[in-house]
Amino acid sequence: MSSTLLEVTRVCHEEVERLERLIVKDLQAEPATNKDRLHQSHRVRNMIEQVMSTTNKLVEIYEDKDNARKDEIGALGGQTATGTNVFSAFYDRLKEIRDYHRRHPAARVVDTTDEFELLLKEEPQVEFSGEEASGRYLDLHELYNDYINSKFGEKIEYVAYLDVFSQPHKISRKLKLTRQYKEYLQKLLEYLIYFVERTEPLQDLERMFSKVKDEFEEQWADGSISGWENDARGNGHVSAQDPVIDLDYYTSVEELMVVGPEKLKEALAALGLKTGGTIQQRAERLFLTKHTPLEKLDRKHFVKGYRAREQNGLSSAPQPSEDAKDIALMEVKMKKLCDLLDETIERTKENVEKKQALTFEEMEAEREEDEVQAESESDDEEGQIYNPLKLPMGFDGKPIPYWLYKLHGLGQEFKCEICGNHSYWGRRAYERHFKEWRHQHGMRCLGIPNTKNFNEITSIEEAKQLWERIQERQGVNKWRPDLEEEYEDQEGNIYPKKTYTDLQRQGLV
Numbered sequence: 001m002s003s004t005l006l007e008v009t010r011v012c013h014e015e016v017e018r019l020e021r022l023i024v025k026d027l028q029a030e031p032a033t034n035k036d037r038l039h040q041s042h043r044v045r046n047m048i049e050q051v052m053s054t055t056n057k058l059v060e061i062y063e064d065k066d067n068a069r070k071d072e073i074g075a076l077g078g079q080t081a082t083g084t085n086v087f088s089a090f091y092d093r094l095k096e097i098r099d100y101h102r103r104h105p106a107a108r109v110v111d112t113t114d115e116f117e118l119l120l121k122e123e124p125q126v127e128f129s130g131e132e133a134s135g136r137y138l139d140l141h142e143l144y145n146d147y148i149n150s151k152f153g154e155k156i157e158y159v160a161y162l163d164v165f166s167q168p169h170k171i172s173r174k175l176k177l178t179r180q181y182k183e184y185l186q187k188l189l190e191y192l193i194y195f196v197e198r199t200e201p202l203q204d205l206e207r208m209f210s211k212v213k214d215e216f217e218e219q220w221a222d223g224s225i226s227g228w229e230n231d232a233r234g235n236g237h238v239s240a241q242d243p244v245i246d247l248d249y250y251t252s253v254e255e256l257m258v259v260g261p262e263k264l265k266e267a268l269a270a271l272g273l274k275t276g277g278t279i280q281q282r283a284e285r286l287f288l289t290k291h292t293p294l295e296k297l298d299r300k301h302f303v304k305g306y307r308a309r310e311q312n313g314l315s316s317a318p319q320p321s322e323d324a325k326d327i328a329l330m331e332v333k334m335k336k337l338c339d340l341l342d343e344t345i346e347r348t349k350e351n352v353e354k355k356q357a358l359t360f361e362e363m364e365a366e367r368e369e370d371e372v373q374a375e376s377e378s379d380d381e382e383g384q385i386y387n388p389l390k391l392p393m394g395f396d397g398k399p400i401p402y403w404l405y406k407l408h409g410l411g412q413e414f415k416c417e418i419c420g421n422h423s424y425w426g427r428r429a430y431e432r433h434f435k436e437w438r439h440q441h442g443m444r445c446l447g448i449p450n451t452k453n454f455n456e457i458t459s460i461e462e463a464k465q466l467w468e469r470i471q472e473r474q475g476v477n478k479w480r481p482d483l484e485e486e487y488e489d490q491e492g493n494i495y496p497k498k499t500y501t502d503l504q505r506q507g508l509v
Helices: 005-028 034-063 068-076 085-103 112-122 141-148 158-165 179-199 204-224 229-233 255-256 262-269 279-289 308-312 324-340 342-357 360-380 403-407 425-434 437-446 461-475 499-507
Strands: 413-415 422-425 486-488 492-498
Touching: 005 034, 005 068, 005 112, 034 112, 141 158, 141 179, 158 342, 179 204, 179 324, 204 324, 255 308, 262 279, 324 342, 324 403, 422 425, 425 437, 437 461, 486 499, 492 499
Parallel strands: none
Antiparallel strands: 413 422, 486 492
């Protein structure tokens, strides 16, 4: 049985209302972890997109371009398009309904409440690379390689690149106008947008970019865009140093001809060269400037009177670069996204610096912990825990793998008397505890500084004996009043306390 248009309208309104209630219910629940928060944001985003799709469908129905809704409403009031009686239309409709249920006796009303409630338990699949760590860090290694291997980049470390990639104003305008820089900037902008869409799905990027573009147009007209002041005011003419076409990308005249006659004409005019001739002649004339400076070119290639105007300080009319505005707008959008991801960029720098400070063994240990976490998450959480070897429980409430248990020596117990006879399982935990709060508190209670001299010492008596020996060894450097306290006689002579006392007894001072 085909649904009427009014019934479709009612169903769409009901769906929108259900989705709005689900969004409110989902947002009222406080996520326990960052992963839960990410899933919640993506769920809400998906439901918002469903609301928008259904609303667009309702708008089309209410616009009623084919008058189908108008005819259906008229039929309800007894005004049919064919002029039939309202009762005849009613009984025809009733007969259609009865015929439908006769053909489908098992048909029943479907309750969609459970179907909508399942949306709250959905866990959307979001793809992240290993370096991104579920959206905690940026993965800019590919862009970093493009940067250091380009003409506009520098040979710097990855950590330094994380500081400079969001500062395009430090790159000269000549290098910004190259095709290589434009492609790099497009790639960087696409990655940042994709990253924000995965980590902040509720962020309205279209609205943000619309506002950025409006502000950009005003600043471009005023010439206040950082690094593009000359282009914005129309004074940044294209010269031999800032070519319309980057000749470094072309190795022959035939490759240059692919650009097209209009682009070649524009580039020749910007250099003051003749613009006439076939496309091959234009390409040959422009290709001469790749290896020959303009001042050394034959005068026959220049427009008549161009050299004279140049000598008198009169050059041709300024021609702003065609791509300058597009590149400047991409830079503004990129900087806006970097401001939005400021905390993520800082976390990424800290993570890279931390990795550089780790030893190979520590990096392997971290990788193993990540693998254990991934294996634990993939297991069935509702299954019964089977632990015949009595292995220690992991952070997820499940026993750790036996190979990891043996690798880290977790069957070996270390006790520390300074920590109140607290037990530490495994050599790694034992070595790490000397810098933890429990051991530091115990050392403070003993009145002993927690320095490297006391590493591997867990006995209170041994710690006290070592502290006494250290004090005795350092005693030679202590200040001794009987030797170092000085006195002055009436004539201004300076004596140590012992010497002054002996002379005073003898009556010499």
